Amino acid sequence: MARTVQQVNKKKQKKLLPKFTKKTTKRTKPGVRSLREIKFYQASTNLLLRKRPFMRLVREVTQKLSLQAHFWQLTALEALQEAAETYLTHLFEHSNLAAIHAKRITVFPKDVQFILRIKEDDL
Template sequence: MARTKHPVARKRARSPKRSDASPSTPRTPTSTRTRPQANGQQGSSTQRQRKKHRFRPGTIALREIRQYQKTWRPLIPAASFIRCVRMITQEFSREVNRWTAEALVAIQEAAEDFLVHLFEDGMLCAIHAKRVTLMKKDFELARRLGGKGRPW
């Protein structure tokens, strides 16, 4: 039997939820599609809703990758990163609790650089294994090959 494409199942358009606070406004159907009439006549095709444009899978992901490669700003939000640094500092030392802004920026840039290179090496390991999906074992192998400590 020949393999054929199956048609995509259409989703029904949902009407937005409305509160019944104003009963004076009459309810009208939100869908602009017309139902076929009983005597077989079809409604005009101009009243049908236009289908929303969808990009192919991966197109938007590639666009985001290009956008993030162009930008020079850090990807991790500064407030949450600083909070994380303060929590880790408190676990290791009670005496050190103040950081200069330059030191925090330097730590954040170093952390992001480490993560970017770890993802690059992990992606190379996944491609070498003939996969597209990153897995934990790819990161472990990348860290072992890169000589950056023990795998977690």
């Protein structure tokens, strides 16, 4: 006689799934996104400020300074915007260096004021 293997009959249990399964999202380390943005903006040559709001600001300032109507050429506004962005970029770069020198990560208004005082002496 051949041996027969006896198997225990287990009832198939229904797996209980939760009603709402929570998807796990991939988390990146803090600072990775900001470093990606820095690389992107350093590689690009596009203007950072939008053109229309900058144009409105320039026109508003010129209206407050003089009563006469001033008309701006598009190339003049673009040159002014380019110069303003370059100035602000350098100001923030130097302010960041001042914050790093003070052993901080965050740039405070006092860093910007400090850099403006130093630049004032250079003029």
